Amino acid sequence: MERHLDQELSDLxxxxxxxxxxxxxxxxxxxxxxxxxxxxxxxxLIKDDKVIDELENAIDERCLDLLALRQPLAVDLxxxxxxxxxxxxxxxxxxxxxxxxxxxxxxVGKPLxxxxxxxxxxxxxxxxxxxxxxxxxxxxxxPLARKVILLDSxxxxxxxxxxxxxxxxxxxxDLSAAPRAVPLLLIARHLERICDHATNIxxxxxxxxxxxxxxxxxxxxx
Amino acid sequence: MIRQLNAFYTDKEVLKGINxxxxxxxxxxxxxxxxxxxxxxxxxxxxxNDLIPGFRIxxxxxxxxxxxxxxxxxxxxxxxxxxxVFQKPNPFPKSIYENIAYGLRIYGINEKQKxxxxxxxxxxxxxxxxxxxxxLNRNALTLSGGQQQRxxxxxxxxxxxxxxxLDEPCSATDPISTAKIEExxxxxxxxxxxxxxxxxxxxxxxxxxxxxxxxxxxxxxxxKTEDIFKAPKDKRTEDYITGRFG
Numbered sequence: 001m002e003r004h005l006d007q008e009l010s011d012l013x014x015x016x017x018x019x020x021x022x023x024x025x026x027x028x029x030x031x032x033x034x035x036x037x038x039x040x041x042x043x044x045l046i047k048d049d050k051v052i053d054e055l056e057n058a059i060d061e062r063c064l065d066l067l068a069l070r071q072p073l074a075v076d077l078x079x080x081x082x083x084x085x086x087x088x089x090x091x092x093x094x095x096x097x098x099x100x101x102x103x104x105x106x107x108v109g110k111p112l113x114x115x116x117x118x119x120x121x122x123x124x125x126x127x128x129x130x131x132x133x134x135x136x137x138x139x140x141x142x143p144l145a146r147k148v149i150l151l152d153s154x155x156x157x158x159x160x161x162x163x164x165x166x167x168x169x170x171x172x173x174d175l176s177a178a179p180r181a182v183p184l185l186l187i188a189r190h191l192e193r194i195c196d197h198a199t200n201i202x203x204x205x206x207x208x209x210x211x212x213x214x215x216x217x218x219x220x221x222x
Numbered sequence: 223m224i225r226q227l228n229a230f231y232t233d234k235e236v237l238k239g240i241n242x243x244x245x246x247x248x249x250x251x252x253x254x255x256x257x258x259x260x261x262x263x264x265x266x267x268x269x270x271n272d273l274i275p276g277f278r279i280x281x282x283x284x285x286x287x288x289x290x291x292x293x294x295x296x297x298x299x300x301x302x303x304x305x306x307v308f309q310k311p312n313p314f315p316k317s318i319y320e321n322i323a324y325g326l327r328i329y330g331i332n333e334k335q336k337x338x339x340x341x342x343x344x345x346x347x348x349x350x351x352x353x354x355x356x357x358l359n360r361n362a363l364t365l366s367g368g369q370q371q372r373x374x375x376x377x378x379x380x381x382x383x384x385x386x387x388l389d390e391p392c393s394a395t396d397p398i399s400t401a402k403i404e405e406x407x408x409x410x411x412x413x414x415x416x417x418x419x420x421x422x423x424x425x426x427x428x429x430x431x432x433x434x435x436x437x438x439x440x441x442x443x444x445x446k447t448e449d450i451f452k453a454p455k456d457k458r459t460e461d462y463i464t465g466r467f468g
Contacts, residue, residue: 003465071424073451073463211453 005070009079012062013138016083016090019055020134023090026052026097027130027194031123033104034187037112042101049098056091060084075208082208086137089197089204093130096190096197103183103190113170113180122158122191125151129198136205146221148202149214155195162188227281229262229439231274236262238439240281244432246384249407249416251430251447253423255467258436260419264387267417268304269297285385302329305378309390311370313362313377318345318354321362321373322380329381340380348376349406368399372406379410386410388418392425404429423463427451435459 026045033041063084066072072080129148136145166185170177203215214220229237237259244250252260265271267283269290282289290300313321322341345351350372362373371391378386392400407416407429420426426433427447434444443459454460461467
């Protein structure tokens, strides 16, 4: 039986995907701004973040309306509550893209301390994880969500590697390198946090589909 | 404890091999579409169905270590200990006081002081005392629907049962009365075992500890209420509680 609620849930999903696309664009723009140390691009991204903030509010309100008016249960209840959590994670990812843009502004006018090698790898991992997390949400794809979660440790490793390189090879030898090294350290930290939020989304997808809580319980992924 | 319960109206099988363990001092909700057998089920728990011509049952309903369908069971005594409240409030056309005292007199209690105490205590347990204490001689039919239903609960409590069967007790009450009855159910479960049949999914979710979903005379799924409403295991349960059924 086709339900009126199905249309509302499909609208909610579409809205969340729209937010997902904007967030993926924000990550992309922040990375492009970093590559070229492009202040104009960085500033535009910072300004555009407002749209994502508003979208988060709109999605939350839509979810609260559905909870209050439709009193959803079971799979519908899980979809709506997880949508609220996913929108929060997406908004945080967008904020981290803004943080990266701000670090880019700190770096503008200063030559890069070293060619970027590990940060692009971390960037590409973050983009893959966010994309796969969103795809797992759209397609209710638990194996893909599981793959995202398992990639998180890779992000931690790459961030640690960036830290090690910048601290041991540059900052510990020459403190005056700090203004050029610290923004890169922070960017690696922001990218790793983006991966954490993608992991949260993937964990929420597994709960949405299977009603199984895997957050803080990696052993349940097996 | 219900074991392999089958029920028939003449030749038609309306309950098929039901097995449920009803926990004491908790609320068990029975949900399911019209005609699924949920009312037949709850009415089998105190043998009210015995009164229906052609009704027949196989299997066991174990209460206090004994099958209530054994030949030597005193059915009047059984119904005193397993009380029932029906869909539509059905107070006697008598005073509030007499509605409660009536049943007790049948069981041989005639002493005025004892009756007074039982009336007060039952009305208090049913959260109705404060609303009616100033005029217990008032005709019960002048009470509101919600008050009448709580009076019926008080009447069932007067004979000191330990199980209360509620067959859609709020289907004819307004939201405020419904909320009062639900609050009452929550309080009563400390001292009674309650089984409630309800069409209202949200009500089952609000008041019960365990829930069972019936369909076409079968128990499809039984479990903790939070599991049934958050993550039912059977697709048919999910389709029903999310309104996809049909």
